[in-house]
Amino acid sequence: MQGRGVAAKRLWRELHEASEDDLHFRDSRILGSMCTEPIPIARRAHAMFLEANLGNPGYYKGTWRLERETLRMLADLLHGKNLGGFTVSGATEGNITALWMARNTTHRKEIVASRTAHFSVRKAADLLGMRLVEIPHDSEYRLDVDALRKAVGRDTAAVVAVAGTTELGVVDPIDAIGETCLDRAFLHIDAAFGGFVLPFLEDSGVEVPPWDFRVAGVGSLVLDAHKMGMATIPASHLLVREAKHFEKIAVESPYLTSVYQTSLLGTRNSAGVAAAYAAMRSLGREGYGNIVARCMKNTRAIVARAREAGIEPVVEPLMNIAAFRVRDVEAVQRGLDARGWKVSTSRNPPALRVVVMPHVTARAAAAFAGDLVAVCKKVGA
Known part of the structure; x- marks a missing residue:
């Protein structure tokens, strides 16, 4: 660190240069990220609550009310009654917290999840000293329920199912998984995207x-909420059917305004609470429905153009994620990158992964589909 502070003009130039080196959703060229450009009111709400820290809620009663109201709206959306919960930094923190709670509630140390589950489940197992049992998926890349029935045992603390897998956007058969887990193991749903x-x-x-x-x-x-919820980063929400389970992970916080703290993080960036609240109140079900409909229309357009050229998706997209079987995934990714498109790849199975978020316009989707076909022909994929 230099001795004297730099002039604001120079500092802003440095910040502008750094920002220019970043990719931006507004350019409609990113089709490999599950995040998107927040709506304007969410940005303004975030800026208004920069000081808020719900790790010490007694100082931020207004922010706390916004969090409670956001959780109430989400409970209604997710068909829950009298749910407990709080805002977390992302689904990784949410997954770790849920599994921490399951371990301490059941006094067991085994997690069962499909190989298609998010890698944060492996992080959680390592951090919590738990054993992860990875089971196969079915032909549609969903958790295999028959394998689950065989895997759940006396030491199973939790089962993790996914509503919108990261690689393919598929939904595990959660109703059948729920029947298997009922009165046997804690069932946690990773619905970060879905x-x-x-x-x-x-x-x-x-x-x-x-x-x-x-x-x-x-x-x-x-x-x-910082994915298809159109809020700023970080804004995610963990909800539980029985709030009493949070008692199992509570620690005393004597020098704060709350007697106990149940969140993994002590200091909680709470501007995202206001951003999520603002996005949900501003859009409502109708607004979100319109956004999802546009994303699905663009997804279907990309899939249709690819199919015309003989490029098939791994599974028929349920959500705005499409993964394509191509002979040389890395070569196609490089070819698209050379044309300015940022896409990602999946490992299971090896495929070109395309995420069609709200910042991807219909015009951009059509241009991308054309380039996808052209690159595949060029590299022989």
């Missing part, structure tokens, strides 16, 4: 199998 997509697909008439608190066995669920 949480702000599936309810609005259902509203539009799409048949979506039960995946939320309608399933009796579901004990907890996490969803990210």
